[in-house]
Amino acid sequence: MKIMFKKQTPCPAATESTSRVRLTGLSAGYSGRPVLQQLDADIPALAITALVGPNGSGKSTLLGVLSGVIQPTSGTVRHGSSRPPAFVPQRGAIGDALPLTVRQAVEMGRWGDRGPWRRLTRRDGAAVDTALERLGITDLAPRQLGELSGGQRQRALIAQGLAQESDLLLLDEPTTGLDPEARERIGGLLADLVADGVTVVHATHDLDAARSAHACLLLREGRVAGQGEPGRLLTPSALTGMWQPA
Numbered sequence: 001m002k003i004m005f006k007k008q009t010p011c012p013a014a015t016e017s018t019s020r021v022r023l024t025g026l027s028a029g030y031s032g033r034p035v036l037q038q039l040d041a042d043i044p045a046l047a048i049t050a051l052v053g054p055n056g057s058g059k060s061t062l063l064g065v066l067s068g069v070i071q072p073t074s075g076t077v078r079h080g081s082s083r084p085p086a087f088v089p090q091r092g093a094i095g096d097a098l099p100l101t102v103r104q105a106v107e108m109g110r111w112g113d114r115g116p117w118r119r120l121t122r123r124d125g126a127a128v129d130t131a132l133e134r135l136g137i138t139d140l141a142p143r144q145l146g147e148l149s150g151g152q153r154q155r156a157l158i159a160q161g162l163a164q165e166s167d168l169l170l171l172d173e174p175t176t177g178l179d180p181e182a183r184e185r186i187g188g189l190l191a192d193l194v195a196d197g198v199t200v201v202h203a204t205h206d207l208d209a210a211r212s213a214h215a216c217l218l219l220r221e222g223r224v225a226g227q228g229e230p231g232r233l234l235t236p237s238a239l240t241g242m243w244q245p246a
């Protein structure tokens with residue numbers, strides 16, 4: 001059985017052509033390792049953008065730049081809003097041994113507003129409840145993060161991102177390791193978030209997920225190999241070319 005991401009919904013940004021983030025001549029990387037080179041790209045507001053490209057093409061690095069964790073070495077990143085983005089890194093990037101319950105992990109999503117280990121307000125509690133509910137993990141709230149399955153932990157981390165209630169949600173391979181039902185739930189959730197006023201950017205190797213996004217940014221060896229509508233970009237010949245050595 002193949003469960004697809006929710007069918008593509010019309011993209012409000014397509015008619016309004018507003019960008020949530022504009023990258024101009026962006027270069028960035030790590031000490032002694034340049035990765036992104038001279039990127040010019042727009043992340044449309046109120047839409048889902050899929051970042052697609054081979055391993056090592058720079059998707060996670062770009063998410064790091066969009067989140068503000070990685071500073072550009074040149075070029076500009078212009079955000080169309082002053083609200084800080086919410087970033088859900090790849091599962092392996094989070095220590096599994098942290099002595100936290102799922103609820104405590106999701107509550108950390110409120111720290112940006114409240115400060116670390118501060119008493120949460122009723123409003124914070126409601127945001128955490130909603131995030132747990134939307135990921136279908138309310139029953140896991142009292143469990144230790146470290147004793148969850150990989151897919152359950154992934155959902156907890158996405159819930160943490162959601163609890164931040166940002167207008168820009170950045171996700172690094174959010175459906176990797178999830179079962180088909182959980183994948184479908186995340187696909188539907190991302191579409192619902194856009195309807196709620198959130199801009200979503202996710203890196204993915206799942207071409208069904210990429211095709212159901214509103215926009216797609218193809219990366220190859222740190223450069224933009226294409227951007228626009230997934231149906232136009234993700235053609236068999238383009239994909240074959242992407243994964244062939246340069």
Ligand SMILES: Nc1ncnc2c1ncn2[C@@H]1O[C@H](COP(=O)(O)OP(=O)(O)OP(=O)(O)O)[C@@H](O)[C@H]1O
Binds near residue numbers: 031055061
């Ligand atoms: N912390 C780091 N320090 C140095 N180099 C890094 C670091 N993280 C990633 N790189 C390098 O940067 C390049 C781009 O990596 P990045 O993780 O952005 O690619 P990706 O497209 O997300 O790959 P994948 O699909 O495998 O997740 C790779 O050559 C990688 O080895």
